[in-house]
Amino acid sequence: MSKLIDSTPRADGFRMPGEFEPHRQIWMLWPQRPDNWRLGGKPAQRAWVDVASAISRFEPVTVGVNHDQYENAVNMLPGSVRVVEISNNDSWMRDCGPSFVVNDKGDVRLVDWGFNAWGGLYDGLYFPWDKDDLVAQKVAQIEQVDRYKAPLIMEGGSFHVDGEGTVLTTEECLLSPGRNPDLTREQIEEHLRDYLNVEKVIWLGKGIDPDETNGHVDDVACFVRPGVVMAAVTDDKDDWRYELLQDNLRRLRETTDAKGRKLEVITLPMPAILEITEDEAWGIDSAEGTIPRRPGDKTAASYLNFLIVNGGIILPTFDDPYDNPARGIVAGAFPDREVVTVPGREIVLGGGNVHCITQQQPRG
């Protein structure tokens, strides 16, 4: 049974666990739309197989797929991956999918946010997004977990929680006119408190992709564990991102979390700005209502977009001189986890990376 619960996680004693807490499985969606993924989505699908295979070394994976790609997904993915039919408009499970919450008894429920393709009719990335918006409900039904319907537009990549009462997010995204223009900052904070069961909202300023997700936090900062955050930085003062990343760093160093702790901040370098090549751009369908991808467009490549799994870290790399230093910093921050790298370029061509295409279901 999957009930729609007319209440809030906070009222019922449920909280969203940190990503570093134990998982039952990871959810993904299979990529295919030819106006976002080049060459009919085939290179992206190979990248998804790499990511799903890497995660499968640590915990179970379920991949949702449209009917017309069902057989192909089953045949391309390793046999250990569960493939289920979940119609979708694109493959960003982190953003269109659910956020799971747990209580102290080990019960698991999920929060079903509104989804409008990162900005709806204001500055969304495609139209329509009707299938994406049903993904959370379908996950709830497959898993038979009860569901909260949150009264706001929200993507999983726009926040991180520490599982102990703190949420990390950006003003650029959550206060964007394309999300919840009728809600004040205070009302949005109130919804975060109710649906994630947190006490403290730490507001960063901006992310690194204003035109796509409007600055999702999951490209620029995350929790390593309660009291410890990792933040992306660049040493290059000519990089347009330098100042916004420094601003985020200052905010993190000046704030405290819900428990009153000063945050320990670990900095992580950025790869060089990665541009879409002519060869990578020509095989993308041109379509009305979808943001075009052209040669020379800058992508939002970031090491910070890694995924924490049970006993591991799935880290995107970019054939960049910073790949090894970044790997070393992540390994140092997570000494009990094995860092597995996956090629991140193909995924970032579509607008995100490992974290954006996954969602953890806690063990409960």
Next chain:
Amino acid sequence: MSKLIDSTPRADGFRMPGEFEPHRQIWMLWPQRPDNWRLGGKPAQRAWVDVASAISRFEPVTVGVNHDQYENAVNMLPGSVRVVEISNNDSWMRDCGPSFVVNDKGDVRLVDWGFNAWGGLYDGLYFPWDKDDLVAQKVAQIEQVDRYKAPLIMEGGSFHVDGEGTVLTTEECLLSPGRNPDLTREQIEEHLRDYLNVEKVIWLGKGIDPDETNGHVDDVACFVRPGVVMAAVTDDKDDWRYELLQDNLRRLRETTDAKGRKLEVITLPMPAILEITEDEAWGIDSAEGTIPRRPGDKTAASYLNFLIVNGGIILPTFDDPYDNPARGIVAGAFPDREVVTVPGREIVLGGGNVHCITQQQPRG
């Protein structure tokens, strides 16, 4: 993990249990196609809700549904029913879905038969049937059970097993030129032995719907328990079905099962022949490649198309004088089960009944 196993249930020590053995759940598919179900499928959907609700009193139910009917199915069905996305061409889970097999250790696998809409290009009922043919694989993936792919066209409604080595089927269907024209009767028997793990095939002659399923056995006979069968009969010698039902009865009384037992045969009356009315026919879409449903067409109404569930029987009734006698006979044959009746007319307008729209997954 759901593996495709290159072997047979017989070779691996798996057998298909009788329907009267304990179930884990019942699978169904949601009806919607407007060229088979009148008035956009809405009356049929109400009938499905009745059946799913009745079954839910006894055991869990999962209903597979096309994306475009997902929200409607969730909202119409009781909250206790699990709804999952499974694209389908029509809603006959018994026939396009899997047959589950178990071993002595409690492991469960399934057999994925070929499906060609009851006769393919020879005399099938619609085209295409590509979505139906993937249903068994999708069920295997959702449930994470391993799968055998059987090398023949076969519908679940065309046979019944006693779980102890005997299968009951009809010559009219299994030897039909629309199924497996390149296989001899002996080769078909061999496949039944391999994939159901049976020793003895009991061949009845014909069923009551030559133009639809080519005489599925599940309208005319079933196992009550090992050694006991129920067989449909009519007293009306002018009924065109009289002689074929008598022929089946003779065959059942003359044969033995895999254990060498003479069969006890319980007879069950037929309802009067039920014709589609003008009012029931006008709201069905006319479509190329789909068998038309016209006023005056005779349906295959039969009480025998009931479903056995844990502790219960779901029995279709037809506002017919034989409803009560039939119910009494079924109750007498299954003294430990509660007989719950559901209106069968709307379902039979589309070509089958309760048994045709359900498939049991054994407990294992």
